Amino acid sequence: MLAKVLLILLGTSVILPSRIEGPHVESEKAPSASDGDVYDPKSQAPEEKPSSEEIKPTATDTQDRLGKMPTATFILDSLFNNYDYKLRPGIGEKPTVVTVEISVNTLGPISILDMEYSIDITFCQTWYDERLRYDGSFESFVLNGNMVSQLWVPDTFFRNSKRTHEHSMTMPNQMVRIHKDGKVLYTIRMTIDVGCSLHMLKFPMDSHSCPLSFSSFSYPENEIIYKWDNFTLEINGNNSWKLFQFDFIGVTNTTETIATIAGDFVVLTLFFNVSRRFGFVAFQNYVPSSVTTMISWISFWIKRDSAPARTSLGITSVLTMTTLGTFSRKNFPRVSYVTALDFYIAICFVFCFCALMEFAVLNFLTYNRANPRGSPKLRHPRARARDFNRPRVRAIKHPDAFVCDIEDSEDSDEEEGPSCPARQSIKPCRAPRPGGCCRWCRKYLCVVPCCEGSMWQQGRLFIHIYRLDNYSRVIFPVTFFFFNVLYWLVCLNL
Template sequence: MLTKVLLILLGLSIILPSRSEGPHVESENRPSAYDDVYGPQPQAAEEKLLSEETKPTLSGPHSTLGKLPTATHILNSILNNCDHKLRPGIGEKPTVVTVELSVNTLGPISILDMEYTIDITFCQTWYDERLRYNGSFESFVLNGNMVSQLWIPDTFFRNSKRTQEHVITMPNQMVRIHKDGKVLYTIRMTIDAGCLLHMLKFPMDSHSCPLSFSSFSYPESEMIYKWEDFKLEINEKNSWKLFQFDFTGVTNITETISTPTGDFMVMTLFFNVSRRFGFIAFQNYVPSSVTTMLSWVSFWIKKDSAPARTSLGITSVLTMTTLGTFSRKNFPRVSYITALDFYIAICFVFCFCALMEFAVLNFLTYNWTKPRASPKLRHPDIRARALMPPRASAHQHPDAFVCQIEDSDESDGEEGPSCPAQQSLSPGGIQNPGGCCKWCKKYVCVVPRCEGSIWQQGRLFIHIYRLDNYSRVVFPVTFFFFNVLYWLVCLNL
């Protein structure tokens, strides 16, 4: 009986484990049974996530931090071995610094202060054998806070007046250290540099504004600058502020200057600009030319209208004086005359001559031709006639003449004798009409009518009463030829 019970218990112990393991093995051998279910299994995902989290702990602490300890160790080692107070290669060879420059913004150019503003990114490259390292890192990039721990060239800009380094949001400086010891130092700055402007051809002038830099303490025997194939990047898409100028190009020179502290290598960039002519033309040339031509209107006004002609002439002269002062308002106080000053001065002379023309005309016609007849003959109600003496006495007085002096309303207010051309009938007896000088007596006619006179035959004379007619032609023609000559000379120089 006991034997039967033991056999039954043994059989149950064999059957029960086989039934409990059957479903588990099936689930492992049939993973496709869960392919029809959308989404991952929660238990399987939890087990996988747990396995991934436990992997780094099994691999050690160095795998958790990545390569950071290695980079920190390399950087600390090269900085500790480098003395930033001494230049690389000291006592052996000069340090060669390769320069590259990128222009962000150029301008504005101040004519009054003779300076210009430029925003640049200045790059310097050199080799420092003390910064070499071995490792999988090709280079280290350090921000501006680490610059003080490295040796940096003491480059300064020789013609700078004010220099600003940008520090927003961090100092705009960067240092890149390569594994072969190559160091790249980049800094962004805004410089107000001096530019000597030669204004002789203003406003048709062109200028070359320099940007000169060198080492402050290292002479040429210790530090050498050179261009990297003169690589200069100019970003003209930025907001350049050359309001009155056009950028025409850039050139460079390298020279050595001698100072009491040694011979220094100086690198200079020249930014070439040319002035835009439109603004100056509308502000100075057009008003001065129009004012000069307006002064000629007085030639078409009657000479009896003294107030109108005088006011027009004085207004033209004062306007030209104002234009000359305005053109020098925002201009450096140079000691020479510019092209614009010469043009305005000539326009001022034309306006002044137009005013003086009326003064000369008024003086000659109303003073030099004053009649010498007695008051009885000038009475408006009296008509006097000088009769010729008897024929017999005419031969005794060959210089006698017949002249009728009349005062009528048909003379248009022009005073003087009605027959001035017959003042002398003798070929050599030229009288002085109205007290003229000897030159005026030969070449100038100062009476209303000069036809038929004997003294003017074969001579070129000036009819004073036609002075306005002469001026209407002489002034415009002279001003036209002056403009042609002026622009040919200024544009071809």
């Protein structure tokens, strides 16, 4: 019984390994039977080697291909590989020469009150950098503003600028062009508010030269030298300039060296020459001032008895000239000197004031001087005619007073005044009266309505007080005319 059991176990152990081993051998042989149905990386690896060798060139093949078709990326990478943008070209050997060219896009407006002007320019600088030389078929590379930070550029600043704005829409308006011989062109667009000292002495016939000065901020003359590109200045779009009250005359340039604490710096200055347009100021200031002065002369044709009318006209003219003088200084810098316009308005003010004072003098001499203190009140000639029924009334002499009555006379130009017997004498104003005219009046003035004496008496010019309006009608216009002639000849020829 035991022997049978041992035989069964022995037979089972022999059969089982043969069954397990059979399928394993078939799985190994299966791929060899059908090689095309199963992907084997090892078997296909030799077939991929030729394709990988074709893609990856050798050093010799790379140089041959670059000689035929240069790659811009390879050239730029080789240029900036060992480039140090912190050091200027030719450091320690020679100064860097920077050539400048300016293109003016917009000029103006010019602010008189702030003494500054605005300018929109495209600023171009050119220099040579030997570290940027390359060989290839590309003549130059144009790089945008993002590459500027990787290059050395001059630290140019505008010496008389107040505010500077660099345009950055839609990208920073900067451009760098690198040539194969190492020439670098750097261009940037900016708007600058520049200070301009305006000399307003001849205002409004003034002309100005507004400077634009620039230099290096940190590199002295032995490091950087600026120079003009044969003084190239492009002026674009004259019709779009915002000069308004000015006309563009031309442009000049200077190159100078300024000594400072940090060293001697080369400074380039560009002068924009402008002249003021006269039309606007003429209609705003000169015409109103002249017309107001002429209006004040109307009082000379108004009777002296109309005191309210003449006084109102004179005061209105003076106040109008005061307002015009204040208005002309409204948008004007507070300079300490008198301009040509201020002088003209001041003279017009004097003419208006003199027209007002002429009536005051006439009224004082004709009415107050005719009635000395302590003398009887003058009576109207009509009342005297009714009382005495006589066309003329003679002067009455008292031992202590000299009284003149008023009479109507055709020879007095329908003017009223004291009638004295002294008018027939050679010295009409020397009649003795207490509190009478002063010594100067007695020498040069005639206070009687009909002075029959000669105008020149004993080398003195006698002025008829009662004809002061007649004199003013001629003297004021003639004097103002000669003043204008002299004024415009001086202002336009300076």
